[in-house]
Amino acid sequence: MHCYDCYEEGVESVAVAVCVECGAGACPRHLHRDPEPVRRSSATGRVWSAHDARRMTCLVCHKSLHPDGR
Structure with a gap:
């Protein structure tokens, strides 16, 4: 690609x-x-976070999602 x-x-x-x-x-x-952030729940209903994953976006989408420049 x-x-x-x-x-x-x-x-x-x-x-x-x-x-x-x-x-x-x-x-x-x-x-x-x-x-x-990756969130998983246990059988008791508690929510815990594991390590952060990655979210990949092109620059065009990133700029449209975050017009403040973040």
């Missing part, structure tokens, strides 16, 4: 991830990585 944003720029580069919002392939230059 190739990076969609690079394709739009006329460049061909390999995607290293797929955006969880739009499904576009993204190279390291067009990728934003955020921690994603």
Whole structure:
């Protein structure tokens, strides 16, 4: 798979991830990585957190989701 944003720029580069919002392939230059907390519940109803996972979004989706620049 190739990076969609690079394709739009006329460049061909390999995607290293797929955006969880739009499904576009993204190279390291067009990728934003955020921690994603993983929550699991036990049989007793208690909720505990494991280590954070990763949430990969392309820069276009990241900017639309976080217009404040976060």
